[in-house]
Amino acid sequence: MTAHDQQQRQEDEDLRLAQAARLRRTWLTPRGWRYWSAVNNTEVGVWYSVTAFFFFLFAGVLALMVRAQLAVPDNDLVTPGFYNQLFTLHGTMMMFLFAVPIFEAVAILIMPQMLAARDLPFPRLSAFGFWCFVIGGVFVAGSIFFGAAPDSGWFMYPPLATNKDTAGIGADIWLLGLSFIEIASIAAAVELIVGVLKCRPPGMRIHLMPLYCWYVLIVAGMILFAFPPLIAGDILFEAQRLLDWPFFDPARGGDPVLWQHLFWIFGHPEVYIIFLPSIALMAMIVPTFAQTPIVGYGWIVLAAVGTGFLSFGLWAHHMFTIGLPAISLGFFSAASEAVAIPTGVQIFVFLATMLAGRVIFAVPMLYAAGSLAIFVFGGLTGVMVAIAPFDWQAHDTHFIVAHLHYTLIGGMFFPLIGGLYYFYPFVAKKMLSDRLGKWAFWLMFAGFNITFLPMHFTGLRGMPRRVFTYPAGHGWDWLNLVSSVGAFVMAAGVLVVVWDLLRPGKRTAPPNPWKAGTLEWSTMDDEAWGVRSVPHVTSRYPLWDQPGISDDIDQGRGYLPDAAAGRRETLITSVLDAEPEQVLRLPANSFLPMLAAIFVGFSFIGATFHWWTPALISGVIGIGVIIVWLWTGTARIPEAATIDAGRGLTLPLYGSGPRSVGWWAMFITMVGDSTAFASLIFGYFFYWTIHTDFPPAGTTGPGQVWPAIAGLLAVIAWGLTLAARRANTAGLGARTRAALVLAAAAALGSGAALVMAITMTGLDPAAHVYDATVWVIALWTALHLVVGVIMQLYCCARSHAGHLGPAHDIDLQNIVLYWHFAVITAVVTVAVTGLFPLAS
Numbered sequence: 001m002t003a004h005d006q007q008q009r010q011e012d013e014d015l016r017l018a019q020a021a022r023l024r025r026t027w028l029t030p031r032g033w034r035y036w037s038a039v040n041n042t043e044v045g046v047w048y049s050v051t052a053f054f055f056f057l058f059a060g061v062l063a064l065m066v067r068a069q070l071a072v073p074d075n076d077l078v079t080p081g082f083y084n085q086l087f088t089l090h091g092t093m094m095m096f097l098f099a100v101p102i103f104e105a106v107a108i109l110i111m112p113q114m115l116a117a118r119d120l121p122f123p124r125l126s127a128f129g130f131w132c133f134v135i136g137g138v139f140v141a142g143s144i145f146f147g148a149a150p151d152s153g154w155f156m157y158p159p160l161a162t163n164k165d166t167a168g169i170g171a172d173i174w175l176l177g178l179s180f181i182e183i184a185s186i187a188a189a190v191e192l193i194v195g196v197l198k199c200r201p202p203g204m205r206i207h208l209m210p211l212y213c214w215y216v217l218i219v220a221g222m223i224l225f226a227f228p229p230l231i232a233g234d235i236l237f238e239a240q241r242l243l244d245w246p247f248f249d250p251a252r253g254g255d256p257v258l259w260q261h262l263f264w265i266f267g268h269p270e271v272y273i274i275f276l277p278s279i280a281l282m283a284m285i286v287p288t289f290a291q292t293p294i295v296g297y298g299w300i301v302l303a304a305v306g307t308g309f310l311s312f313g314l315w316a317h318h319m320f321t322i323g324l325p326a327i328s329l330g331f332f333s334a335a336s337e338a339v340a341i342p343t344g345v346q347i348f349v350f351l352a353t354m355l356a357g358r359v360i361f362a363v364p365m366l367y368a369a370g371s372l373a374i375f376v377f378g379g380l381t382g383v384m385v386a387i388a389p390f391d392w393q394a395h396d397t398h399f400i401v402a403h404l405h406y407t408l409i410g411g412m413f414f415p416l417i418g419g420l421y422y423f424y425p426f427v428a429k430k431m432l433s434d435r436l437g438k439w440a441f442w443l444m445f446a447g448f449n450i451t452f453l454p455m456h457f458t459g460l461r462g463m464p465r466r467v468f469t470y471p472a473g474h475g476w477d478w479l480n481l482v483s484s485v486g487a488f489v490m491a492a493g494v495l496v497v498v499w500d501l502l503r504p505g506k507r508t509a510p511p512n513p514w515k516a517g518t519l520e521w522s523t524m525d526d527e528a529w530g531v532r533s534v535p536h537v538t539s540r541y542p543l544w545d546q547p548g549i550s551d552d553i554d555q556g557r558g559y560l561p562d563a564a565a566g567r568r569e570t571l572i573t574s575v576l577d578a579e580p581e582q583v584l585r586l587p588a589n590s591f592l593p594m595l596a597a598i599f600v601g602f603s604f605i606g607a608t609f610h611w612w613t614p615a616l617i618s619g620v621i622g623i624g625v626i627i628v629w630l631w632t633g634t635a636r637i638p639e640a641a642t643i644d645a646g647r648g649l650t651l652p653l654y655g656s657g658p659r660s661v662g663w664w665a666m667f668i669t670m671v672g673d674s675t676a677f678a679s680l681i682f683g684y685f686f687y688w689t690i691h692t693d694f695p696p697a698g699t700t701g702p703g704q705v706w707p708a709i710a711g712l713l714a715v716i717a718w719g720l721t722l723a724a725r726r727a728n729t730a731g732l733g734a735r736t737r738a739a740l741v742l743a744a745a746a747a748l749g750s751g752a753a754l755v756m757a758i759t760m761t762g763l764d765p766a767a768h769v770y771d772a773t774v775w776v777i778a779l780w781t782a783l784h785l786v787v788g789v790i791m792q793l794y795c796c797a798r799s800h801a802g803h804l805g806p807a808h809d810i811d812l813q814n815i816v817l818y819w820h821f822a823v824i825t826a827v828v829t830v831a832v833t834g835l836f837p838l839a840s
């Protein structure tokens with residue numbers, strides 16, 4: 001049927017109603033207790049946002065307790081030990097349980113409709129990420145009620161945090177709880193990247209997509225490179241706490257500075273991971289209220305990419321006081337100043353857009369303006385502390401506390417609340433109150449400045465941060481009192497927002513209430529299907545430039561107007577030009593993601609308390625649930641090869657290799673995984689640079705024989721996996737399975753040889769950091785080989801069950817991709833642990 005025929009056909013109202021009924025049935029959100037099996041972004045996105053906001057309120061109450069304690073000198077409202085828990089948990093929760101998750105939550109919630117997609121490509125993965133987040137978050141936050149919260153500051157420096165006498169179970173809760181949440185964050189990042197790249201509507205070439213999506217792409221990419229170093233650091237850290245492997249213990253060759261590097265290689269980009277998504281909200285808000293397209297689209301994209309890129313080269317400015325060589329001081333100082341340039345470009349783009357248009361000062365715009373004012377102030381103190389000699393004075397004082405809150409609250413909190421007022425009608429189909437929104441703004445804006453401005457002065461007058469009280473008479477007294485009063489004023493503003501959210505009787509939102517130009521505003525109907533049909537897009541602001549587009553979408557004149565097979569479907573397009581490629585079948589609601597999160601989560605929690613057996617059992621069950629989930633929900637062979645996608649387009653229902661979303665997800669995941677591995681290798685060479693003899697005299701290291709065997713077998717396993725793919729393409733099922741089984745055997749052999757390499761050669765991981773580092777690298781690789789074996793056997797079973805064939809080989813393509821990475825990991829491991837000692 002041509003596009004014209006479809007136009008004609010869609011004039012028939014009965015047909016439209018029948019289509020809508022089928023769509024509704026397909027996308028139905030279950031009721032009752034089954035509601036919690038929903039995986040749709042319209043539900044998961046809301047749960048995710050609400051949970052992250054709840055954690056913000058919780059961390060905010062902790063901050064109020066901190067401020068209450070600091071209100072007057074020599075206060076004894078809380079004990080010093082409890083104070084340590086308060087500020088550590090406050091910082092930790094704000095960063096890990098609020099600022100990053102809320103970005104992912106909001107993106108999951110709004111991005112599909114912005115792209116006129118029915119959902120993101122892996123709804124169950126979003127749900128899994130959400131449940132991991134809830135479980136991990138409640139575990140970390142709940143620890144405070146047992147007096148067991150982490151208490152070594154949000155960056156957990158050793159030796160304070162590795163020493164069991166100074167840091168108790170709280171440190172383990174921090175390490176394991178957050179590692180678990182980081183995994184969820186990475187999962188969400190993978191989902192969002194593939195969503196931006198592959199789920200755009202036809203015609204929306206990459207330079208036409210909303211700026212918000214650019215930011216999501218950049219930030220999710222940053223998560224992929226920033227979180228894995230922290231995960232690697234967590235592994236080393238936990239190995240030291242649990243097994244006494246001396247990574248950070250100088251007496252046995254370790255060095256606490258390695259943790260600082262790994263933490264801040266994560267920690268500085270983290271600041272931008274938090275800040276850029278909020279800028280992204282502004283990039284949607286400002287053009288709408290200036291009633292004009294963004295000025296300098298290309299500039300802002302370039303600047304955002306530049307900020308993301310540069311932010312990875314700044315981390316050591318958090319370490320100016322540890323005695324860095326002068327050249328590092330100079331380099332990191334200059335690089336830190338340089339990031340002001342792309343940041344400034346983004347701000348000027350907003351100002352230029354406001355000047356180019358006629359600005360309507362609605363509530364979201366008020367927040368955007370307030371945010372710019374506060375953030376610029378924080379940026380200025382940032383330029384100050386980026387100068388090493390100034391930082392030596394200000395380091396660890398309340399000046400830093402002031403600086404970081406000006407950037408974080410200006411750069412993320414105010415835009416977020418602006419975004420809340422802006423997007424609330426899109427999500428809830430109701431309007432928040434203008435009056436309350438303004439009240440909240442002025443209370444929070446005034447309260448914020450009253451709280452944090454004085455901290456600049458107490459800080460410059462020498463008041464240290466993270467100290468539970470102070471004596472009178474240092475010129476800090478009244479400033480602290482003012483600051484504490486301000487915190488409660490700000491809290492009152494937050495309460496106004498909460499009241500506005502909860503208050504009954506809100507006004508129903510009119511269609512496109514802000515007269516915005518992007519697709520999420522094309523309709524106000526409250527359906528789980530996202531879009532009634534998928535439009536063809538030719539503009540950055542389709543609702544402004546393509547007259548009648550909303551009507552076309554709603555009348556089903558776009559692509560996919562129907563759900564004839566009763567299956568959830570969305571359109572997959574090419575990465576750059578958004579050419580239609582495939583109709584993707586999306587999985588429906590299921591409890592499996594929740595179950596998987598519960599079991600995997602419990603294995604982390606069990607490990608925290610050293611309940612090894614339950615933790616192990618729970619972990620194995622968790623993996624089992626994930627396998628069932630994959631088996632039943634992914635790579636299903638469709639009932640027909642192609643489907644009528646509407647508007648005269650026939651598309652395949654099955655895509656494999658680089659055309660499929662699964663392949664991209666695997667690729668992106670492995671990039672993140674390789675970053676974690678690279679961090680471990682970085683650790684090895686870090687120790688090598690600080691020691692004159694590494695491996696130390698007297699150690700044989702793993703030798704060359706075992707590593708060579710391991711390397712050889714890994715290459716064989718990889719080659720056999722490739723052979724399996726070839727046999728499968730040729731239609732030789734039995735030979736495919738044989739190759740896979742042989743490949744699995746070789747891979748197991750390789751893993752075993754790695755274990756031999758560390759256990760049979762006299763290495764003792766508790767004795768010296770060299771031994772421990774070799775152990776960790778070898779075990780990391782062995783674990784990856786085992787995961788590879790599970791994948792090979794999975795494909796073997798898929799082939800046996802008839803889910804894998806010459807034309808339907810998603811699973812096999814994906815594991816081949818995995819094995820490309822795995823074999824590189826193995827070869828690098830062999831080279832570094834086996835060969836490098838010969839050269840050094």
Ligand code: HEM
Pocket residue numbers: 060063064066067087088090091092094095099152153154155401404405408409412413451464465466467487490
């Ligand atoms: C809601 C109002 C807030 C207030 C009144 C507040 C107050 C404070 C205070 C007084 C400290 C210093 C404690 C000390 O060093 O003794 C602190 C630390 C910190 N805050 Fe906030 N804060 C607020 C919001 C936020 C937000 C929104 C974020 C991040 C998105 C954040 C992140 C941090 C971090 C990372 C630390 C450092 C914790 C550490 O030293 O380990 N805060 N906050």
Ligand SMILES: [Cu+2]
Pocket residue numbers: 267268271314315317318
């Ligand atoms: Cu930084």
